[in-house]
Amino acid sequence: MRFFEDIALGERRETGSHVFTAEEIKRFAGAFDPQPFHTDEAAAAKSHFGALCASGWHTVAVWMKLHVRAVQEEDRMLREAGQPVARLGPSPGFEALKWLKPVYAGDTISFETEVTSRRPSRSRPEWGVITLENTGRNQAGEEVVSFTGHVFVERRDKTPPEPA
């Protein structure tokens, strides 16, 4: 992770892409979301979705996998360049998780993140708080999922912010 100071407002980054195969859609849904339109092609064809599609929770779990991979890759490159690696705090959660369109078997979903707010934490001066708008689009460019996250990122400058 880069330090809070190195993350700019408005910055956009690609998180990664993933192909949702029928096999993994059915495997995830069998474990966590066993509704017929996620587990069975024939039943899905007769449902309001019209074809096998991924559990919404599968879509966001794949986003998490790509996000963790992107952060770990960034840390590796920083270490190779002899740069310090900032700590990333625990996630307090997410807001406004929207499943906008189905993710069908065979779809490729590409995720992107935009920094929409950044501020030093008042109560914990070693941390900054970053707000991220995450979106996933399918191969046709249609937005299929969006959600807003807040993360704590280590500050290089540990000075508490001035009172407002």
Next chain:
Amino acid sequence: MRFFEDIALGERRETGSHVFTAEEIKRFAGAFDPQPFHTDEAAAAKSHFGALCASGWHTVAVWMKLHVRAVQEEDRMLREAGQPVARLGPSPGFEALKWLKPVYAGDTISFETEVTSRRPSRSRPEWGVITLENTGRNQAGEEVVSFTGHVFVERRDKTPPEPA
């Protein structure tokens, strides 16, 4: 699913309970959230969590599993009683997903749902919109996760609501 008309404001229901074993915490995290405090006991002991704990996405995926099971069980009982079963529409998403405390290996999480709002859909008179506050508590009664969902539930009365 019961019909919209049969679901009361303020109604609370248990969704189910689940024991998060170390094995399944590591299996989920290996696939979707490979951070050391979710995949390795020794690394987790040295992390800010202090012990192996579940990915937040694992916690909500297990909630989904229990929710689907509860709805399917309700449908089975309605059919056995010769009652009609209402359709449940696709979920448009969730709000305010908060991971409040870690879910550690061995923890039993019990989920509960409260109906906090209910209204007929203006644009689609065959559906009602229900807002649900979902919470998960550990065996000590501590809230570990909460989130707000909206679901479309079939109305028995398909009359459009009066204009406001």
